[in-house]
Amino acid sequence: MKKLIIAGGTGFLGSVITSYFKDTVDEIVLLSRLPAGRQESTIKNNCKTVIWDAKTIGDWAAELDGADVLINMTGKSVDCRYHQKNKDLILNSRVDSTNILGEAIALAKKPPKVWLNSSTATIYRHSLDKEMDEENGEIGEGFSVHVATSWEKAFFEANTPVTRKVALRTAIVLGKEGGALQPMVTMTKLGLGGKQGSGHQKFSWIHEDDFVKIIDFCIKNDQLSGVMNVVSPNPSDNQTLMRLLRKTLKVPFGIPAPKPILEIGAFLIRTETELLLKSRNVIPKRLVEHGYTFSYQDLETTLKELTA
Numbered sequence: 001m002k003k004l005i006i007a008g009g010t011g012f013l014g015s016v017i018t019s020y021f022k023d024t025v026d027e028i029v030l031l032s033r034l035p036a037g038r039q040e041s042t043i044k045n046n047c048k049t050v051i052w053d054a055k056t057i058g059d060w061a062a063e064l065d066g067a068d069v070l071i072n073m074t075g076k077s078v079d080c081r082y083h084q085k086n087k088d089l090i091l092n093s094r095v096d097s098t099n100i101l102g103e104a105i106a107l108a109k110k111p112p113k114v115w116l117n118s119s120t121a122t123i124y125r126h127s128l129d130k131e132m133d134e135e136n137g138e139i140g141e142g143f144s145v146h147v148a149t150s151w152e153k154a155f156f157e158a159n160t161p162v163t164r165k166v167a168l169r170t171a172i173v174l175g176k177e178g179g180a181l182q183p184m185v186t187m188t189k190l191g192l193g194g195k196q197g198s199g200h201q202k203f204s205w206i207h208e209d210d211f212v213k214i215i216d217f218c219i220k221n222d223q224l225s226g227v228m229n230v231v232s233p234n235p236s237d238n239q240t241l242m243r244l245l246r247k248t249l250k251v252p253f254g255i256p257a258p259k260p261i262l263e264i265g266a267f268l269i270r271t272e273t274e275l276l277l278k279s280r281n282v283i284p285k286r287l288v289e290h291g292y293t294f295s296y297q298d299l300e301t302t303l304k305e306l307t308a
Contacts, residue, residue, distance in 0.1 A: 001219070003067040005112065007031040007101060008074030010049070012178030013118075013211070017071060018047060020212040029063045031074075054097040061104040069219055070112040070163075072101055075151075081270050082143060094118075094151045102158025114164050114219055117155045121171040121204055121231055121282040123148035128200060131235070133285035134169075134227050144274065152227070164225050166218045171231035171282055175208035176306050185307060188245050194256030197273075199239030202281035204231045207296035207306070217292050229284045236299045238276070248303045 004021055006014050009030030018028055028047045033054055052060040054074050064070060074097035076089045098117060105111045124132040125140030132138065139145060152167050174181045187193055206214075211230060218224050236244075246254050257265065262273045284292070296302045 001068045002026040003029070003069075005029045005031065005063055005067045005070045007052070007054070007070070007072040007097060008118075009071075011073060012175065013173060014073050015177070016173075016175060016208050016212050017073070017215060020216070022047060029067070031060055031063075054093065055100060057100065057104060057107070061107060064101075064104050064112060065108040066110045067112045068114070070101065070105070070115045071215065072097060072115070072117045074098075075118065078144070079271050079275065081267075082272050087143060091147050091150060094147060095154045098151060098154040098158070102154070102160060105158065105160045105163055111160060111163050113162075114166070115160065116166050116168055116215060116218060117151075119152055119155075119167040119169045119227070120144075120148050121169045121229060121280055122278065123152070123169060124280070124282055126201075126279045127281040128202065128279050129281075131281055131283045132229075133283050134229055135285065137229075137282070144278075164222070166225055167227045168215070168218075169227055169229045169231075169282070170211065171204035171206050171229075171280060173206055173208055173211050174302060174306055179208070181303075181306060184241075184245060185249065188242070188249055188251050188254060191251065191253060191255055192257070193242050193246050193249075193251060193254030195239040195242050195254075196257045196262055196276045197238065197259045199237065199242070199256070201238050201277055201279035203236045203238055203241045204280040204282040205236070205299065205302075206231050207302050210294055210296055213295065214287060214292060217287070217290075221290060224286075224290060228286055229282050230287075231282045231284050232297055232299075232302075233284055233288060233294060234297050234299070235281050235283065241299065244300045244303055248300070248307055 004025045010032045030049045031052045032049050050060045075094040080086045122144045124137045172180045214230050266273045
């Protein structure tokens with residue numbers, strides 16, 4: 001791979017991807033919506049940042065011509081209150097960026113060979129019992145599912161006949177430098193690391209190392225296209241997650257948070273309880289069938305490694 005394009009490449013997951021590929025790819029181009037006034041491209045080593053608005057064709061589109069791989073991680077964070085303005089931003093940032101990347105690929109004389117587009121394991125319904133795979137998983141309802149299905153619809157309807165496409169239905173990515181784990185560590189150290197809600201809701205997760213290795217696996221495996229569950233093979237549950245986190249951090253107790261308390265807390269810190277209470281019971285059937293070997297399948301081992 002000579003040239004890799006990462007749209008939305010300056011966030012947590014984009015940084016993980018860049019770090020993984022920077023020593024093996026000749027050129028990495030990050031498409032970023034930098035603050036006003038930063039109109040020029042910035043270059044560091046073999047990584048170049050190019051400005052785009054994620055809505056309209058611009059000079060950035062020329063970067064796709066001759067690129068080997070495009071990875072799209074663009075989207076407003078879902079860690080916010082779901083009022084109408086934020087709902088529109090969450091949905092449009094994903095759908096608009098996907099649509100315009102599809103248009104840019106169609107315009108390219110030599111389009112990327114592979115396009116990996118972010119999606120979410122939240123697309124499946126709340127499930128305490130049934131494990132959701134790509135073939136038999138049941139699509140859920142509600143705002144978050146609408147975002148996910150609209151996102152994938154835009155992706156798969158893009159007219160890119162010579163570009164192989166994979167939608168990454170990614171679970172919660174656990175990492176050292178960002179993502180969901182750091183707030184949980186802080187909360188646990190403060191003595192607030194008890195179960196949330198009933199504690200029975202399933203917790204599907206993926207270590208950041210497996211996340212990026214799966215991306216590499218999908219790039220290299222020409223037989224892979226369509227949807228892919230990017231999750232550990234062993235979903236846990238919230239109660240177990242918080243117990244293992246307390247054990248790992250050597251915190252003797254954790255105050256539980258019943259749903260009414262969570263609702264108040266979520267309002268105060270401007271987020272939504274769905275992020276904690278939805279039961280995500282997802283397994284990586286296609287990855288296992290195609291021979292991907294997970295480095296991290298045990299949640300306790302993962303937590304110890306990431307908090308060391």
